[in-house]
Structures are given as structure tokens and as C-alpha cells.
Amino acid sequence: MLARRRLVSPEIWAGHYDAPLDEREIARHYTLTSDDLEFVGRRRGDATRLGFAMLLLTMRWPGRALEAGE
Template identity: 90%
Template structure:
């Protein structure tokens, strides 16, 4: 049975596409002081970095990256 696409490719790209201007990038990928406090509680530099990245990716685009997927 054929599957229907619920969202057009254009709408999908607009929603999940990488932000292009500096203002949008800063809005999506800037940690607040509360975020930094939470990240700072983690052990090890690699763990803190990974936690911060996941926190930001869950905000936008709202999902973690797939294996082999290149970050925007």
C-alpha cells in the first residue's frame, strides 16, 4: 500500500532546515545561565559537552541526530 506524505518537502525543510542567519543561530543555540548550571553539574568535559549538545538539539529541531547525520 502506498504511503501518503503528511507534510510537503517544502514545509519539512522550512521547519527542520538549518538556520541561516546569525540571529536565528544565536536564538536556537545559546545556553542560558540556568542551562549552564545544569550542564556544569555533569562529570567530565566530554559528558558536559554531550549533554549541552543534546539539550540544544532537543530544543531545535526537537530531535537528536541520527547516526552519521551531519549537524546543521
């Protein structure tokens, strides 16, 4: 079995996932561009478009899909 070691400390890791509180950062991370809107608009059904848009935005920040309850 391969040895495992931490590359990043828990403190740094936790800071990476802290939600942006600044209004500019929120807008930067969670605003869809016109290209994004066109891409999302190609999906069928309102629920599918909403889910796809949410997935697209969470891939930008925090860079992963959210867990249930997050």
C-alpha cells in the first residue's frame, strides 16, 4: 500500500473553501456570462437548466460539486 501524506494543511484547505463574503467576489463567482446562459439554455426543462447552471457555478467555486446540506 502506498504511504499517504498531506500536501496541504487543514487550515489552508479550510480557507480555500470559505465562502466569498465580499459582494464583488460573490458576483465574480456566481454570475453567468452570456456564453454560460446560451450553454445552459440548450438544456431541456426548467429544473434541468437550473441544476446545470448551479453545477456550472459550483465548479468555478469551490471547484467541486456540493455535498447534500451544503
